[in-house]
């Protein structure tokens with residue numbers, strides 16, 4: 456039987472047309488500016504409004520709130536095209552903020568923020584990580600104290616994607632610092648423009664993703680209206696994060712597979728052209744075997760990803776399967792990229808070669824959106840049958856959210872962590888220091 460080209464089952468004519476539009480837009484409007492964005496460590500603000508005009512933002516948000524009225528299919532196409540073009544642009548994080556507002560905002564909040572986000576006038580950032588709280592979110596120290604009709608916010612955040620351009624933050628705070636663990640955590644929407652007491656630190660120097668602005672944020676008695684709280688009351692932040700995990704984890708998986716596929720394509724071309732010992736590299740068995748392994752792994756990843764996308768579209772992707780996807784697909788991507796760099800020899804280490812940039816850009820995917828180690832702590836807590844689609848687990852339903860909350864809290868992460876010693880100075884010249892507290896984490900999540 457002749458080879459049949461594999462088609463993702465969720466792909467359709469409408470999405471193919473959309474893909475063409477996005478690809479053309481990225482080629483003409485983003486790619487020429489990307490090297491400059493890398494130097495300035497952020498895209499131009501106009502890039503966001505241009506992305507809004509072409510319909511690349513909030514693609515799965517209903518038209519009622521200014522979105523494109525599509526599905527996760529459109530979101531996936533945008534992520535894939537950005538990954539394959541090698542362009543660092545934080546539209547996934549922007550979408551995550553929109554999803555929080557969509558899920559927990561009241562109609563007034565949705566009308567106020569979502570249309571402007573869809574137009575790219577308001578750039579979204581998710582602000583959870585702090586110097587002393589990464590995987591272990593219960594350690595956040597940023598507080599929001601109620602003062603009449605306002606919250607007064609004090610604290611700082613770090614590693615925040617879209618930080619310098621963000622006009623709207625989905626901010627994790629402790630509204631009740633005395634409540635144990637994660638119970639006192641809430642999510643507040645902060646409109647950042649001209650906000651007294653709010654300061655954006657420098658863009659952090661990263662190994663890759665140079666065009667994406669990753670910043671520290673500081674809050675000094677910042678006043679935010681009480682009406683900016685997400686949800687019906689304080690203390691719901693942790694449960695809200697739980698419910699949003701499948702979207703975030705799946706989005707990372709989409710980028711990982713797209714990058715891996717692109718790496719295989721680039722490297723296949725390279726080994727056909729590069730000569731050594733009088734013949735192309737592809738004539739060496741090692742190159743063929745390595746490529747065969749990479750191609751097979753990328754395809755296995757694609758099929759698993761497509762299954763996850765279908766289940767997400769059907770409202771059936773449970774958080775644990777999403778964790779499997781996030782961990783396995785990004786590990787798989789990393790294995791493939793490393794082999795592809797190796798097949799490029801020294802050129803694979805030169806940043807003028809796309810494979811080198813892809814390698815550097817992708818490394819963080821095993822770290823953010825919940826580290827892969829944290830994902831592996833989540834997965835064993837369920838029976839295999841529970842993640843194979845044998846039952847509907849609609850994480851948008853309140854009872855399902857409660858079950859997820861119980862599950863994720865129950866499978867709490869392992870034994871008490873050893874104090875990891877004084878690592879200050881690990882970010883030379885930075886005002887930030889990692890958490891060096893010991894103790895057993897109560898939660899297993901780390902959305903971003």
Ligand SMILES: Cc1cc2nc3c(=O)[nH]c(=O)nc-3n(C[C@H](O)[C@H](O)[C@H](O)COP(=O)(O)OP(=O)(O)OC[C@H]3O[C@@H](n4cnc5c(N)ncnc54)[C@H](O)[C@@H]3O)c2cc1C
Nearest residue numbers: 581582583584589590614615616823824826828868901903
């Ligand atoms: C480029 C970039 C962009 C980011 N963007 C955002 C953003 O937009 N918003 C945001 O809020 N955050 C963001 N982050 C932060 C990111 O989510 C955290 O870096 C990540 O969650 C890990 O936290 P940490 O860095 O404090 O590492 P730690 O939590 O200190 O972890 C260090 C190591 O210990 C391991 N570890 C920790 N606890 C356990 C455990 N219980 N069991 C086993 N292993 C464990 C981890 O897996 C890791 O290998 C970003 C980070 C980067 C690098």
